[in-house]
Amino acid sequence: MKKETWKELTIGTINLDAGNSVKNLTGTWRSGKKPQFIEENCIQCFFCWLYCPHSAIRVEGEEVKGINYDYCTGCGICSVECPPKEKAITMIKEEMKLAGGSTE
Amino acid sequence: MAKLKDLASMEDRLVAGHGMCLGCGIPLIFRIVLRATEDPLIIANATGCLEVCTTIFPRTSWNVTWVHSAFENAAATIAGVESMYKALKKKGRIPEDKKIKFLGVGGDGGTYDIGLQALSGAVERGHDIVYVCYDNNAYCNTGGQRSSATPLGASATTSPEGAQSPGKLQRRKDLTKILVAHNIPYVAQASPNRWQDLYKKAQKAFEIEGPAFLNILCLCPTEWKYDESQGIRLAQTAIDTCVWPLYEVENGKYKINYLPKEKKPVLDWVKSQGRFRHLFKEENAWVLEEYQKQVDEDWEELKKLANL
Amino acid sequence: MSTLKTLNGNQSIAEAVRQIDPDVMAAYPITPSTAIVETIAKFKADGLIAGEFVCPESEHSAMSVCIGASSAGGRVMTATASQGLALMWEMLYIAAGLRLPIVAAIANRSLSAPINIHGDHSDTIGARDSGWIQIYSENCQEAYDNFIQAFRIGEDLKVRTPVLVGLDGFIISHSMEVIQVEDDDEVKKFIGEYKNVFPVLDTSRKMTVGPIDFTDYYFEHKRNQIEGIENAPPVIEAVGKEFGLKFGREYGFFEEYRMDDAELCIVVMSSAAGTCKDAVDELRSEGKRIGLLKPRIFRPFAHQKIAEALKKMKAIAVLDRSSSPGAFGAPLFTEVRSALYDYAERPKIVNYVYGLGGRDIKVEHFKEVGLKLEKIAETGKVEEIYGYINLRE
Ligand SMILES: Cc1ncc(C[n+]2csc(CCOP(=O)(O)OP(=O)(O)O)c2C)c(N)n1
Ligand code: SF4
Ligand code: SF4
Ligand code: SF4
Ligand SMILES: [Mg+2]
Numbered sequence: 144m145k146k147e148t149w150k151e152l153t154i155g156t157i158n159l160d161a162g163n164s165v166k167n168l169t170g171t172w173r174s175g176k177k178p179q180f181i182e183e184n185c186i187q188c189f190f191c192w193l194y195c196p197h198s199a200i201r202v203e204g205e206e207v208k209g210i211n212y213d214y215c216t217g218c219g220i221c222s223v224e225c226p227p228k229e230k231a232i233t234m235i236k237e238e239m240k241l242a243g244g245s246t247e
Numbered sequence: 248m249a250k251l252k253d254l255a256s257m258e259d260r261l262v263a264g265h266g267m268c269l270g271c272g273i274p275l276i277f278r279i280v281l282r283a284t285e286d287p288l289i290i291a292n293a294t295g296c297l298e299v300c301t302t303i304f305p306r307t308s309w310n311v312t313w314v315h316s317a318f319e320n321a322a323a324t325i326a327g328v329e330s331m332y333k334a335l336k337k338k339g340r341i342p343e344d345k346k347i348k349f350l351g352v353g354g355d356g357g358t359y360d361i362g363l364q365a366l367s368g369a370v371e372r373g374h375d376i377v378y379v380c381y382d383n384n385a386y387c388n389t390g391g392q393r394s395s396a397t398p399l400g401a402s403a404t405t406s407p408e409g410a411q412s413p414g415k416l417q418r419r420k421d422l423t424k425i426l427v428a429h430n431i432p433y434v435a436q437a438s439p440n441r442w443q444d445l446y447k448k449a450q451k452a453f454e455i456e457g458p459a460f461l462n463i464l465c466l467c468p469t470e471w472k473y474d475e476s477q478g479i480r481l482a483q484t485a486i487d488t489c490v491w492p493l494y495e496v497e498n499g500k501y502k503i504n505y506l507p508k509e510k511k512p513v514l515d516w517v518k519s520q521g522r523f524r525h526l527f528k529e530e531n532a533w534v535l536e537e538y539q540k541q542v543d544e545d546w547e548e549l550k551k552l553a554n555l
Numbered sequence: 556m557s558t559l560k561t562l563n564g565n566q567s568i569a570e571a572v573r574q575i576d577p578d579v580m581a582a583y584p585i586t587p588s589t590a591i592v593e594t595i596a597k598f599k600a601d602g603l604i605a606g607e608f609v610c611p612e613s614e615h616s617a618m619s620v621c622i623g624a625s626s627a628g629g630r631v632m633t634a635t636a637s638q639g640l641a642l643m644w645e646m647l648y649i650a651a652g653l654r655l656p657i658v659a660a661i662a663n664r665s666l667s668a669p670i671n672i673h674g675d676h677s678d679t680i681g682a683r684d685s686g687w688i689q690i691y692s693e694n695c696q697e698a699y700d701n702f703i704q705a706f707r708i709g710e711d712l713k714v715r716t717p718v719l720v721g722l723d724g725f726i727i728s729h730s731m732e733v734i735q736v737e738d739d740d741e742v743k744k745f746i747g748e749y750k751n752v753f754p755v756l757d758t759s760r761k762m763t764v765g766p767i768d769f770t771d772y773y774f775e776h777k778r779n780q781i782e783g784i785e786n787a788p789p790v791i792e793a794v795g796k797e798f799g800l801k802f803g804r805e806y807g808f809f810e811e812y813r814m815d816d817a818e819l820c821i822v823v824m825s826s827a828a829g830t831c832k833d834a835v836d837e838l839r840s841e842g843k844r845i846g847l848l849k850p851r852i853f854r855p856f857a858h859q860k861i862a863e864a865l866k867k868m869k870a871i872a873v874l875d876r877s878s879s880p881g882a883f884g885a886p887l888f889t890e891v892r893s894a895l896y897d898y899a900e901r902p903k904i905v906n907y908v909y910g911l912g913g914r915d916i917k918v919e920h921f922k923e924v925g926l927k928l929e930k931i932a933e934t935g936k937v938e939e940i941y942g943y944i945n946l947r948e
Contacts, residue, residue: 146771147305149778154715155626155654156768156776157753161761162310164264164301172269189251193442194479196274198263202255214263218270218468219476234476287758291623302766304776312755314626315765316649320619323611327581327623332756334578334607335629347758365619368612 169197173217177237180209185231191221249446254282258310265308266300270475272466272482273297275439276381280461281311283449286346291325293357294318296388297381319361322369322378325351329374348453351378354465355396356386359422370431370458377452377459380422383467391470395420398490399541400534401522403470408525413534418541426460427496433459435495435504439466440482444493444504451497464491472521481519487511489546494553501553510546513539557735557802564692564727567699567734568634568660568720569594573603574742575706577658578629578749581609581620583639586672587724588662591634606630614639618646618657625655626764628754630706633657636724637664640678644685650717651686652780653765654752656709657717659687660702663825663876664724665912673913674724676825676876680853680886686780688718688787689854691824693810695732698722700804701851703737706746707794713786715752723826725913737802745801784855791852808857810849811864813839817846819928820865820902822891823874824850827909827916831874834921845925850887858894865895868902869932872924874944876910884941903931909944920944 153159187207192200199215201208210221210232222232260281267273273296281288289312292298298315301308316324329349335341351369353362358380366378385403386392393403397415402408406415426434432455437445445463452459464485468475485491486505490513493505517523517535526535562570568591572580582592592610599608607624611617614635625631635643640661650657666677679689690705692698701720709718722728737745753762768776792807799805812832814820823831828849838845848864850857865871873892875885883889888906895901907924909916924944931937 144305147775149775149782152772152775152779153753154779154783155753156304156652156765158302158304158307158763158766159753159760160305161307161763162259162262164306164308165262167264167266167306169264169266187252189255192255193251193278194275194439196267196269196271197265198259198274205252205256211263216269220270220478223476224479289627289755289758299767302763304766304768304772307763307766309763310761312758312761313763314623314755315767316619316622316653317645320616320646323616323619324623326609326611326616327579327620327625328627328755329623330579330581330607330609330620331624331627331629331631334605334624335756337607338578338605340629341756347756364612365616368616372609372611 168213170213170215173215173237175217175237176219176234177212177215177217178210178219178222178232179235181231181233184227184229186227188226190224190226191232194220194224196220248443257282260288260309260311261301262308262310264306266303267296268469270466270468270478272383272439272478273381276463276465279439279442279445280379280449283446284348284453286348288312288348288350289328290314290350290352291316291321291328293321293353293362295354295357297352297354299388318357320365321351321353321357321362322366325349325376326369326372326374329376349376351376353380354387355380355382355384356394359395359420367429370426370429370460373457375457377461379461379463381463381465383465383470385467385470387467387470396422399538400526400531402525403522413531414525421545423462430499431458431460432456433495433497436462436491436493438464438482438486438491438493440479441486441493441505448495470522473519477519484511484516488513488516489542490516492546492549494549501549503549503553503555513542557737559733560736561731561733562695563729563731564695564698564722565590565662565729566594567695568702568722569598570736571699571702571742572632573598574739575630575703575746576604576606577632578606579609579621579624579631580606580633581611581617581624582633582635583611583614583617585636585639587664587728588634588636588660591660614642615646618643618650621657622646622650622653622655625657626653627756628751630749631657632659634660636662637666637678640682641666644682647682647685647687654715654780654783655717656715658702658705658709659717659719661719661721662724662728663721671912672724674726675911675913676721679719679721680877683854683886686716686784687854688716688784688852689721690718690852691721691850692727693826693828693849695727695730696734696804698727699734699736700798700806703742703745704794704798704806708787708790710750711790712750712752714783714790716783716787721825726826741801745798787855788857806851808850808852808860809864810851812847812849814846814848814864817844818869819843819845819925819932820848820868820871821845821874821921821924822848822850822871822887824853824887825876827874827876830916830918831921834918834925837918838922838925843925843929845928853887856890858890861891862894862898865891865902866898870903870928872928873904873906875906875908878908878911903935903937905931905937905939906941907944914945916945
């Protein structure tokens with residue numbers, strides 16, 4: 144990423160690029176475990192979406208569709224809070240990854 | 248009643264890619280709060296985890312207008328923005344029908360401690376603002392030092408447990424009550440695990456004219472030292488033990504919003520958190536007893552205030 | 556048409572505030588600037604101003620309200636002094652870093668301890684590195700004129716930097732003087748409409764204002780900030796000239812008094828310069844070739860212009876109304892001395908600290924300084940580079 148010179152910066156320490164942190168892929172922090180979405184068990188309660196600290200639940204067409212591994216840090220809250228007895232999100236083992244990439 | 252599906256279809260005002268820890272409770276709070284108004288919103292954020300983790304230049308997680316100036320003055324800063332809004336409306340430089348909501352946000356350090364004066368001043372002056380304190384019980388951004396919101400007996404880096412100390416020796420400050428004493432239109436305590444309650448409270452806070460204050464329990468796996476996947480369970484325990492009662496005070500009238508079916512012992516709250524681990528040493532048993540006593544006292548008093 | 560009015564310094568500032576009618580005014584009372592705040596409150600109560608007047612619970616919050624209001628997008632002012640400015644300290648840097656053209660009137664007063672309500676420059680001089688433009692006034696007229704110009708300077712699109720206007724506590728803030736008050740409309744016209752730069756209230760642009768920088772951006776943002784105050788000199792000059800054309804009182808970076816053929820010079824700011832002029836007159840009538848240089852703008856410091864004006868002197872005394880314990884001389888002195896460094900032949904230069912906590916400085920004190928300068932010029936020797944005036948030794 145090219146960094147601006149002092150002359151190129153907006154005056155007054157302002158960031159005009161709202162929401163550009165989506166370029167930070169927090170998924171690279173995951174270590175050891177990751178959630179797995181099992182669609183047939185899902186009751187579309189949206190609790191996983193509600194409680195995911197890293198906005199990593201994929202919602203498409205008003206339905207929970209799975210996990211966005213670009214952002215998922217593997218905290219496991221979604222799995223714990225997933226209500227069905229046969230959980231629609233379970234935590235599974237994940238090979239260690241290199242920072243910034245994926246070895247999957 | 249709002250449905251989560253509908254909330255999920257709203258635009259995110261705090262987006263992915265922020266640097267908050269695994270299992271952090273802050274985003275859960277703001278996922279709800281920031282959806283509780285559809286009006287344009289301006290936020291003034293105190294220094295702390297939320298501010299630091301969302302705005303590391305040149306990236307920002309804010310998809311809404313957001314201002315940070317310092318640690319102790321989020322309330323004064325947002326009051327300034329609101330004052331300009333009022334002035335420009337009066338002078339006809341902002342259209343009469345343009346609505347904007349103003350939100351001040353701080354952690355417990357930025358609200359209970361160093362920012363208390365600015366908050367007190369801002370709500371006393373009656374600015375039309377909402378102030379949200381996310382109370383994670385410590386100065387988390389700087390490594391978990393004690394604040395006046397840190398519970399009795401918790402080990403924090405400036406109130407560490409040790410051979411001669413059972414952790415923090417003082418009772419928590421009851422900030423919510425202090426805000427109630429300002430006689431402002433709306434004061435409430437909430438917790439992210441009761442999302443509908445939180446959502447309603449945030450809606451009310453934004454709708455009410457004049458200052459409104461929300462004190463929201465905020466999970467911090469890093470400084471509380473618990474298994475981060477268990478956060479929402481732990482928040483449930485906080486309300487079931489009455490360590491963090493859910494209530495609101497609207498125009499002076501108290502209402503308890505959650506009555507545990509069976510009030511659980513404080514032990515349940517304490518046992519899964521590393522910051523309280525030392526309380527299970529024999530010599531520290533009295534601290535847990537004292538903690539329980541304090542929680543009981545506060546709960547009884549709250550019930551009386553709510554005519555229960 | 557201007558009118559003559561008998562006003563003290565605080566009233567002169569308040570009068571300018573009434574004419575300018577800033578959008579938000581937020582200030583906290585402290586002697587000797589309290590009357591500015593009270594007068595604004597009364598103007599508001601009487602419906603003479605339309606802007607919002609906010610009366611916060613502290614100066615720290617007053618400056619924080621100013622910062623919130625200014626970033627929201629509009630004209631903002633405050634007033635304070637001494638401990639009040641000290642309590643704002645943290646926020647002064649932030650106002651400058653966020654490039655907010657807030658204008659502050661400061662009734663200069665000493666800093667505790669010991670607590671003392673009288674005038675010296677410790678408060679604003681102490682804030683010299685906060686990034687604010689600093690303008691000092693000799694009397695009520697200058698306080699009024701400087702305060703009006705401050706908005707034009709700070710709000711200039713190339714500058715966008717906060718400005719403080721100093722008026723000596725009590726000596727100016729509380730002394731009555733007949734001043735020319737310009738027409739309300741003319742003052743408004745001179746200042747013009749407020750020009751917005753990234754106003755937060757424009758919610759169509761979702762900005763993150765005041766984010767955190769790490770080592771990779773902080774330096775660039777600071778350099779970007781410095782550019783604002785470095786762009787100020789031509790603006791200060793142009794505004795001072797335009798003010799002169801319009802109202803008949805022109806301003807520059809400093810005033811020279813009887814400097815034409817001077818060999819000796821006293822450099823002193825603010826109200827003491829008035830007294831110094833009398834001393835210069837007396838010394839002149841005794842045949843001494845002495846003059847006065849009164850800096851008006853301390854930040855940005857007009858080092859080249861001041862050095863040009865002083866380079867031919869044989870001896871110079873710089874008088875500071877503040878001290879910098881442990882430093883090589885007080886702040887105005889180190890600036891002036893450093894400005895002269897590049898000349899192969901440099902004047903002899905000494906420093907006197909005077910007037911701390913409101914201690915008098917009289918014509919005779921300036922005359923003593925003049926005689927000392929004469930001796931230095933004659934002998935070419937400086938016995939004491941640093942001393943105090945009117946202090947019991
Ligand atoms: C005047 C001042 N004092 C101290 C600090 C250092 N500091 C920054 S954030 C912080 C703690 C924040 O705690 P809290 O408000 O509870 O927010 P959290 O980090 O827990 O989210 C401290 C001590 C500062 N930035 N400014
Ligand atoms: S594991 Fe954590 S970060 Fe990943 S999707 Fe579940 S809740 Fe979100
Ligand atoms: S929590 Fe479980 S059941 Fe509910 S939407 Fe998410 S995956 Fe489906
Ligand atoms: S330290 Fe605690 S509050 Fe701060 S980001 Fe981490 S989990 Fe969240
Ligand atoms: Mg905290």
